[in-house]
Amino acid sequence: MRLGDIGFRILTRAAAITVLVILGAVILSLISGSLPAWRAFGLNFLIEERWNPVTERFGALAPIYGTLVTSFIATLIAVPVGLLIAMFLTELCPMWLRRPIGIAIELLAGIPSIIYGIWGLFVLAPFLQQTLQPFLIAVFGEVPLLSSLFAGPPYGIGMLTAGLILAVMVLPFITSISRDVFEAVPPVLKEAAYGIGCTTWEVVGHVVLPYARVGVIGGVMLGLGRALGETMAVTFVIGNAHRISASIIAPGTTISATIANEFTEAVGDLYTSALIALGLILFSITFIVLAAARYMLLRIERRIG
Amino acid sequence: MNPRYAARRRRNRIAMGLSLAATLFGLGWLVMILGALLWEGFNGLSVAVFTEMTPPPGSAGGLLNPIIGSLILTILAVLIGTPIGILAGTYMAEYGRYDRLTSVVRFINDILLSAPSIVVGLFVYETMVAPMGHFSGLAGSVALAVIVIPVVVRTTEDMLLLVPNPLREAAAALGLTRAVVIQRVCYRAARAGMLTGVLLAVARISGETAPLLFTALNNQFWSLNLNAPMASLPVVIFQFALSPYADWQKLAWTGALIITFTVLALSIVARSTQASSKQS
Numbered sequence: 170m171r172l173g174d175i176g177f178r179i180l181t182r183a184a185a186i187t188v189l190v191i192l193g194a195v196i197l198s199l200i201s202g203s204l205p206a207w208r209a210f211g212l213n214f215l216i217e218e219r220w221n222p223v224t225e226r227f228g229a230l231a232p233i234y235g236t237l238v239t240s241f242i243a244t245l246i247a248v249p250v251g252l253l254i255a256m257f258l259t260e261l262c263p264m265w266l267r268r269p270i271g272i273a274i275e276l277l278a279g280i281p282s283i284i285y286g287i288w289g290l291f292v293l294a295p296f297l298q299q300t301l302q303p304f305l306i307a308v309f310g311e312v313p314l315l316s317s318l319f320a321g322p323p324y325g326i327g328m329l330t331a332g333l334i335l336a337v338m339v340l341p342f343i344t345s346i347s348r349d350v351f352e353a354v355p356p357v358l359k360e361a362a363y364g365i366g367c368t369t370w371e372v373v374g375h376v377v378l379p380y381a382r383v384g385v386i387g388g389v390m391l392g393l394g395r396a397l398g399e400t401m402a403v404t405f406v407i408g409n410a411h412r413i414s415a416s417i418i419a420p421g422t423t424i425s426a427t428i429a430n431e432f433t434e435a436v437g438d439l440y441t442s443a444l445i446a447l448g449l450i451l452f453s454i455t456f457i458v459l460a461a462a463r464y465m466l467l468r469i470e471r472r473i474g
Numbered sequence: 475m476n477p478r479y480a481a482r483r484r485r486n487r488i489a490m491g492l493s494l495a496a497t498l499f500g501l502g503w504l505v506m507i508l509g510a511l512l513w514e515g516f517n518g519l520s521v522a523v524f525t526e527m528t529p530p531p532g533s534a535g536g537l538l539n540p541i542i543g544s545l546i547l548t549i550l551a552v553l554i555g556t557p558i559g560i561l562a563g564t565y566m567a568e569y570g571r572y573d574r575l576t577s578v579v580r581f582i583n584d585i586l587l588s589a590p591s592i593v594v595g596l597f598v599y600e601t602m603v604a605p606m607g608h609f610s611g612l613a614g615s616v617a618l619a620v621i622v623i624p625v626v627v628r629t630t631e632d633m634l635l636l637v638p639n640p641l642r643e644a645a646a647a648l649g650l651t652r653a654v655v656i657q658r659v660c661y662r663a664a665r666a667g668m669l670t671g672v673l674l675a676v677a678r679i680s681g682e683t684a685p686l687l688f689t690a691l692n693n694q695f696w697s698l699n700l701n702a703p704m705a706s707l708p709v710v711i712f713q714f715a716l717s718p719y720a721d722w723q724k725l726a727w728t729g730a731l732i733i734t735f736t737v738l739a740l741s742i743v744a745r746s747t748q749a750s751s752k753q754s
Contacts, residue, residue: 177653178569184561185570185579188627191620192582195593198600253496261490262497272745274500279741280507281681283708284734287715287726292510337503344500368486391588398590400684401712425592425684432599432688448596452589459585 195452203446205438214446220411220427222435227443229450231411235328235421236451239403240396242332242417243339248389250336251343256373258344259351271348278341286405289334290326294406297333298325302418320416326408328417334402339392346388350381350469383472387465394459398451400425424451508734515731518724523732528694528710531719537729539696543611543705546698547690548680550615555622556672562623563630568656571635580631587624594620595685603689611697611704614690618682622675629671633664666747673744677737683708707733 206214210227217228254274258267302323309315354377362372378385408420409430424447435441522536529535562579570576598617603609637660645655661668691703692713707729714726 171651174651174653177656178565181561181565181569182575184558185565185575187558188562188579188583188586188623191623192586194601195589195597198597199593202596202600250496250499253493254500256489257493257497261493270497270501273504274497276738276741277500277504279677279737281683281708281733281737283681283683283711284507284511284730287711287730288507288510290715291514291723292506340500340503368482370486370489371482373489394588398588398592400590400592401708404712405715425590428592428596429684429687432596433691445596445600448593452593455588455590456585459588460581463581463584 199445199449199452203442203449205442206446209439210443214443215450218413222431222440225437225439227439229424229443229447231413232422232424232427232447233450234413235407236397236423236425236454238328238417238421239331239335239407239423240393242329243335243396244389244393246333246336247340247343247392251340251388251392252347252378252385254340254344255347255351256377258348259377260369260373271345274344275341277337278345282338282399282401285334285338285402289330289402289406293334294325294330297330298323302329305418317415318417321414321419323418324408324420326406327420328407330406331403331421331423332417334406335396335399338399338402339396342392342395343388346391346466347381347385350384350388351377353384353469354380381469383465384469387462387469390458390462390465394455394462397458398425398455400429404429424448511727511731511734514724514727515729518728519731523725523728527696528705528714528725529721530694531717531722534721535725537707537710537725537732539693540705540707540710540729541732542698543690543693544680544707546700547611547615547618547686547704547706548676550612550700551618551622551679552672552676554615555619555675556626558619559623559626559671559675560630560668563627563634564656566627566631567634568652568660579627583624583627586620587628590684591621591682592684592687595688598685598689608701609689609691609703611690611700611702614686614704614706615700617685617689618679621679621682621685625675625678626668626671629674630664630668633667633671634660636667637663670744670747673740673747677740677744680740681708681733681737683712687712 206227210217214227214229215233216230217226218230219226219228220231221227258271262270302319302325305319306323309319358376358380359372362376367375403423404426407422407426409422409426410420411422411427414421428444428447428451432441432444435444522534523538524536524541525538526534526536527539528537562583566576566579594617598613598620602613602616606613641659641663642655645659646652650658686706686709690706690709692709693703693705697704711726711729711733714722714729717723
């Protein structure tokens with residue numbers, strides 16, 4: 170009896186340690202797998218733009234650039250929209266509608282990323298090619314500075330389309346965390362603001378947002394972490410072009426899309442190793458972003474709890 | 475009405491209008507995606523989809539082998555991942571509620587929860603596929619299990635923390651050992667919530683594609699051999715959707731419809747079990 174008790178305790182402790190071991194093993198395997206690439210290219214790998222499997226010259230700059238740009242576009246769209254939805258759900262929406270709308274937005278997070286991909290390729294990309302992109306080219310084509318952002322023919326697929334799809338995919342994360350921290354604002358604070366005659370918008374802008382700031386930033390970074398590592402949806406619509414172009418409607422590539430597209434076809438150790446090195450870079454970036462997000466969310470949890 | 479007040483009211487009305495528009499925008503995507511799936515995938519739905527193998531380009535066929543493959547991979551992944559997840563969650567909520575290990579594990583687990591799934595694929599490739607020398611269904615389910623574990627750890631810990639302490643104290647007062655208290659009392663009290671965690675994990679992995687691409691790979695033929703490449707619905711959708719053949723693309727849409735509604739049904743069931751356990 171006593172032995173079984175200790176045994177169960179040890180078993181659970183071992184399982185908890187397994188979680189740490191998994192993370193350690195992921196990091197170690199990525200490092201050991203990418204060693205040949207680091208040996209061959211050194212840190213130049215990070216700033217080299219060329220990616221040529223034939224001559225075995227590899228550089229990670231184009232995928233890194235694509236990953237950052239698409240995630241930036243996604244955050245730029247998803248943050249205001251997510252905050253506005255959270256405001257709608259906490260301040261404006263009638264009580265009986267809050268739950269259904271909240272669940273519907275969260276269902277967006279449940280749709281698998283491959284579905285976003287197939288939908289983005291066959292429905293969204295042709296639509297953007299015919300409507301939004303010609304419009305952007307026509308409006309900004311003559312404006313200095315902005316014109317290079319929207320240069321080139323409307324392909325449909327490209328950075329902008331990938332960013333837009335990513336925005337929809339991270340929207341539910343940002344919305345639900347923002348809603349939760351908005352709801353955690355003490356009612357007394359809001360009532361006091363309403364009491365001195367503030368409008369709803371002023372209450373949200375001057376009382377709710379400042380109070381919930383840390384939590385909202387945590388939620389945004391959590392969404393950003395998702396966007397950086399998102400693979401399948403991006404692979405469908407990014408266009409897989411290993412180049413850096415200033416235009417956001419041009420095709421590009423991201424770290425995850427490069428790996429997904431080329432890994433099974435990679436011949437030669439150096440090619441495989443370069444792809445694993447990309448994986449290591451991606452994991453490092455997302456690890457930092459996610460760790461920062463968790464740290465901020467922990468802080469707000471402590472304040473609420 | 476003084477003009478300053480009017481301006482404030484106007485600004486407020488614009489902001490409220492924008493928030494309504496944002497909500498409709500968010501809901502619009504859901505409607506458009508589900509609508510497109512039904513529109514493109516529904517007329518492809520037939521008995522043949524569930525009884526025939528994936529066809530070569532240009533001929534009719536179904537999705538039987540990837541559907542079975544997905545089922546096997548998912549079930550195996552849950553069988554591997556759930557026990558580890560539940561035990562780890564148990565340690566964090568019961569034995570080590572206040573120790574340092576728990577807070578470290580919780581932090582790391584939360585990061586694993588949103589880590590890019592393609593990296594998990596690379597990890598399993600490096601540790602299983604490369605040493606074994608070939609792709610296999612087993613490697614695919616291990617990759618999925620790595621995704622299952624953090625989900626189950628999280629929900630198990632959360633649900634066990636909700637179990638009121640007097641229950642534990644009452645059971646301990648009867649002379650039960652800690653392990654028996656946990657297994658017979660705490661697990662039973664937290665059962666619905668823990669089941670929700672497993673359902674959420676199933677919903678999460680049944681649409682996962684990236685970790686399977688270079689672990690389970692794909693298989694055009696009927697195969698139940700776990701030591702060989704295995705077809706799965708998401709990978710087949712990926713391959714067929716990007717192919718130039720119209721009938722493959724049609725099958726991809728049908729597969730997408732099946733996956734999406736399975737996943738959404740699972741998450742709705744998971745949510746409702748959670749809601750009912752909260753009420754009782």
